[in-house]
Amino acid sequence: MENKNYAVVRGRSLNVSTKFSLEICNKIRGMKLSSARRFLEDVIKQNVALPVRVHNFDLGHKPGKIGPGRYPVKSSQMFIRLLNSLESNATNQGMSVNNLYVEFAKSDKGEVKWRAGRKGRMKMKNTHIELRAGERNK
Numbered sequence: 001m002e003n004k005n006y007a008v009v010r011g012r013s014l015n016v017s018t019k020f021s022l023e024i025c026n027k028i029r030g031m032k033l034s035s036a037r038r039f040l041e042d043v044i045k046q047n048v049a050l051p052v053r054v055h056n057f058d059l060g061h062k063p064g065k066i067g068p069g070r071y072p073v074k075s076s077q078m079f080i081r082l083l084n085s086l087e088s089n090a091t092n093q094g095m096s097v098n099n100l101y102v103e104f105a106k107s108d109k110g111e112v113k114w115r116a117g118r119k120g121r122m123k124m125k126n127t128h129i130e131l132r133a134g135e136r137n138k
Contacts, residue, residue: 006103007090009082011129013110018127019055020072021107024079025129027051033100033133037083040076050076079129086133095135104132 027050028036042048049062049069059068083102090100110126 006132006134007086007093007095007100008130008132009086009089010131011078011082011127013126014078014129015124016075016078016127016129017072018107018109018125020050020070020075021079021127021129022054023050023052023070024072024075025105025107026053028079028102029105031102032136033083033087033097033102036102037080040080040083043071043076044073044080046071082129082131086131090133095133099135099137100133101136102131103134104130106130 024040028039031039039048043050049064049066049071051066051069052059056068059070061067062069087097087100091097106129108128110128113124113126114121115124116122
């Protein structure tokens with residue numbers, strides 16, 4: 001088994017908000033894997049708000065020095081699952097877990113599926129998420 005310089009995880013057609021996924025990707029990019037997981041757990045507990053930089057019209061400031069923010073619980077839970085999978089992939093490739101950091105994080109709009117509704121059909125939007133971890137030499 002060859003030792004690559006990075007480990008990748010891709011989530012396809014995930015039922016989470018694309019807007020919040022974009023904000024989470026912007027926040028965790030460059031963070032250590034353990035720090036990113038701890039941050040998302042604090043967002044789920046609503047101890048720390050996720051800073052919202054793009055879609056923040058009429059959004060109130062949160063306590064601290066972050067400005068406008070939200071607490072996206074569902075998206076944070078999905079990102080924690082992806083980070084756990086990313087750590088497992090890196091371990092299988094022989095990378096050191098203590099030196100891992102998120103070097104690439106991207107979220108895109110997925111396909112739009114139609115689902116049944118009371119007045120006809122409704123859109124169900126999906127998100128594609130890709131995370132890549134690398135080893136940072138100390």
